[in-house]
Amino acid sequence: MAQEERQKKLVEEITPMEADFAQWYTDVVKKAELVEYTSVKGCMVIRPYGYAIWENIQRILDGMFKETGHENVCMPMFIPESLLQKEKDHVAGFAPEVAWVTHGGSEPLEERLCVRPTSETLFCEHYAHIIQSHRDLPKLYNQWVSVVRWEKTTRPFLRTREFLWQEGHTIHATAQEAQEETERMLDVYARFCEESLAMPVVRGRKTESDKFAGAVATYAIEALMHDGKALQAGTSHYFGDGFAKAFGIQYTSRENKLTYPYQTSWGVTTRLIGAIIMTHGDDSGLVLPPAVAPVQVMIIPIAAHKAGVMEMARSVAARLSGICRVKADDSGNSPGWKFAQTEMQGVPLRLELGPKDLEAKQCVIVRRDTREKVTVPLTELETVVPALLKAVHDGLYRRALENRERHTYRCRELEEIPQALAEKGDGFVYAMWCGDEACEDEVKEKTGVGSRCIPAEQEELAETCVCCGKPAKHMVCWAKAY
Amino acid sequence: MAQEERQKKLVEEITPMEADFAQWYTDVVKKAELVEYTSVKGCMVIRPYGYAIWENIQRILDGMFKETGHENVCMPMFIPESLLQKEKDHVAGFAPEVAWVTHGGSEPLEERLCVRPTSETLFCEHYAHIIQSHRDLPKLYNQWVSVVRWEKTTRPFLRTREFLWQEGHTIHATAQEAQEETERMLDVYARFCEESLAMPVVRGRKTESDKFAGAVATYAIEALMHDGKALQAGTSHYFGDGFAKAFGIQYTSRENKLTYPYQTSWGVTTRLIGAIIMTHGDDSGLVLPPAVAPVQVMIIPIAAHKAGVMEMARSVAARLSGICRVKADDSGNSPGWKFAQTEMQGVPLRLELGPKDLEAKQCVIVRRDTREKVTVPLTELETVVPALLKAVHDGLYRRALENRERHTYRCRELEEIPQALAEKGDGFVYAMWCGDEACEDEVKEKTGVGSRCIPAEQEELAETCVCCGKPAKHMVCWAKAY
Secondary structure: OHHHHHHHHHHHOOOOOOOOHHHHHHHHHHHOOOEEEOOOOOOEEEOHHHHHHHHHHHHHHHHHHHHOOOEEOEOOOEEEHHHHOOOHHHHHHHHHHOEEEEEEOOEEEEEEEEEOOOOHHHHHHHHHHHOOEHHHOOEEEEEEEEEEOOOOOOEOOOEOOEEEEEEEEEEEOOHHHHHHHHHHHHHHHHHHHHHOOOOOOEEEEOOHHHOOOOOOEEEEEEEEOOOOOEEEEEEEEEEEOHHHHHHOOOEEOOOOOEEOOEEEEEEEEOHHHHHHHHHHOEOOEOOOOHHHOOOOEEEEEOOOOOOOHHHHHHHHHHHHOOOOOEEEOOOOOOHHHHHHHHHHOOOOEEEEEOHHHHHHOEEEEEEOOOOOEEEEEHHHHHHHHHHHHHHHHHHHHHHHHHHHHHOEEEOOOOOHHHHHHHHHOOOEEEEEEOOOHHHHHHHHHHHOOEEEEEEOOOOOOOOEOOOOOOEOOEEEEEEOEO | OHHHHHHHHHHHOOOOOOOOHHHHHHHHHHHOOOEEEOOOOOOEEEOHHHHHHHHHHHHHHHHHHHHOOOEEOEOOOEEEHHHHOOOHHHHHHHHHHOEEEEEEOOEEEEEEEEEOOOOHHHHHHHHHHHOOEHHHOOEEEEEEEEEEOOOOOOEOOOEOOEEEEEEEEEEEOOHHHHHHHHHHHHHHHHHHHHHOOOOOOEEEEOOHHHOOOOOOEEEEEEEEOOOOOEEEEEEEEEEEOHHHHHHOOOEEOOOOOEEOOEEEEEEEEOHHHHHHHHHHOEOOEOOOOHHHOOOOEEEEEOOOOOOOHHHHHHHHHHHHOOOOOEEEOOOOOOHHHHHHHHHHOOOOEEEEEOHHHHHHOEEEEEEOOOOOEEEEEHHHHHHHHHHHHHHHHHHHHHHHHHHHHHOEEEOOOOOHHHHHHHHHOOOEEEEEEOOOHHHHHHHHHHHOOEEEEEEOOOOOOOOEOOOOOOEOOEEEEEEOEO
16 A cells, blocks of 8 residues: 555656646656755755766767867866956856855965866866977867856756766867867767757857857857757857967967967756756656666566566566666566656666566567557567667657747747747747847847857848847847746 | 987986885876876866776776666765764864865855765765665665865875765665675775786774774775885775764664664775876886776887888777777877887887888787787787786786785784884784774884774784783784875
């Protein structure tokens, strides 16, 4: 009875998405055991299941970084106040939201240290030490660490005071090389989101008002969540030689001239886990793209006490372990409870195996995304399982793309924007812009959607700005955002 | 000319070990490009080559943790002061050396937060949230993070204010299970040191005065460095139910009784890299055990401009890439410079390939540890290279063990201790002890060696304490230590 009650609780306690999206999100991260709150306000525990998703993200991305020639390093977590202040735009952007260490043991520090909100200043100091000649360039560095930004309002994965991320920091002899790097890494992020997270993204450049503090240009990938809000899933910054000048980084060129090098930085965070939840999740919980699912196939024995069932479940798990991440649930819980938990945790495929299946030498596989059931002869598992995992990925991607297209509105007049949002729900608004910050502000004020990016793939929707009617410079992607 | 000068500099600037061991160590970490200093006192940049060693350590250890049923999680980096204070021995041990965050942005915090020096308190808070029933036990958690301890004197890898580590934290239904876990993880560490770092260790229990703050028992592995000092390479703590009581962690047992569970924690740090340097290094620089060497085989083309040489170097690299970590040095530097750098960075095998080798379809392989040279037909590389890597590992382990045995002194009288140290150099002293802290202090005061551990493998050297002559309880391993 206690078990049945727990099972009922598991299913009932998740708020339907339509009723309250924010509460649905909170329920899912909690019930799927991704995170737990702590007494440190705005910080969270990432639990084993949540952390295993992050480990898969890390492993795949780290491989992509290394393939493109990058090396991992580790910088200190502290930045002396004077070092943070060396680049004026940068400090203006970050100082208001950093945590300050003022004491070591019982003694006050001579100079206070901030806990890194990002590490440009530390990388610059290091580059100034190690770069002398053109032979020392480029340096293509990355680190996997956590950073701290003292946010007022926080939500698990989406906005926390401490979050995990990677930050790439590269330095090049020429502006062109650095610009190419900025775009290359945006492309790596976009490919990763599409190929591993089944999440389509819009690639684009941020407007001036939305740039990273200290950057010449910021590029981003934007994804559309279930509730029609945009989520910035990754950014890549081109710095020109601004940081090099502020930090006195110079190298001797082939022509024997002291020259300032050019820099970039780029990052993605544990926010990606929030993006996965809000792109693919449903009212039964999480739905995980196979590439990052900690368990891709959960084997659930039916009537596990009957002769041979548990043995067969284990033997199928052993067979499949070479081709996918598979687990046989041998806990004492009921199959119903196991089904609910497997659904809640978004395991892509559920493999059911009972006494009758044993006799018929088959099993039943149920897709988490569509709930489609197929009966599969045990001899064919090695071909069917990978094919089904691919089908889940493709299905998730296709539905996410269709959803985005259904909620992308091309507007030529300002009035069309609130109309479209009211009629069809929140989403991406594509509309022309003159490039003037005043118009950017006015659009936001009048319609509620802000500029997300200037998409790389431009469309000529009109010749004039949707706001002021002056000649348009760009098509902008507008949306409400996380 | 400039290049030759650099090469000369590389070799000359490293202080001989015999002349000044501490300076030799500092030279090696710098010249092998493992670390670089920063403006954050006591913190360091771990450079790509140093970090790649750590990544190999992580990968192997993480595999061993997962094989023994452990899961990774991530706790916040901050601990509220009130949480740190819940276990009185623990706070007494750590409060004097923590960094305190007092401000978030421009606002003072209501309660100051320390940057974790270790995370027992956070794990306990989390366990109190998630553990209700005996079905929730055990939890076998680990995290890979950095921690901060505000040390006065620091040295790269050996003692830094911030360092990278893993901390395992487990919780069990019974004392016996927890004790077994404590020993199991000490065993994992010892096996890792011996099998992957080629570093023999002494396993033992710490005396009462040297226990971890809040532990019932602390176990450690101790290794002997080139200079005869001991280095604590890993620790494993048994907590009993002390933390559970302090943090109110209780579970309902099978008998339906509220019960306190039992806990452990265990950790190793980037200190292991310091241990590798001081166990295997020589006057030409680093000597890396193959299992953690970022590059196991460096291919150096001789007369690289001659037809076919560079092509062959690349093709051999491609062939070997499936069986080892291999790199072909295609930089414009001279072979002499490349040799020196490969030596400095401790690459286990150097593979030389020139025009004459090309004709004879062979190459020359030089071992870093013994400098032995062998001429190898190219067709046999796939069998010879793995065998040589194994030989390097075995040779390193054997020499380290021989060195330790040569510098392990069994002393029955107090006077024998300074005598042995003066005659044969610093090392491990094995001597009997009554168990009294006063004697422990007196031995240290009179001979300079402190208690490192009570080795698991006891020898009956005498019946009485080396210090007071009362009946002996244990044989202790004494040494000067890092």
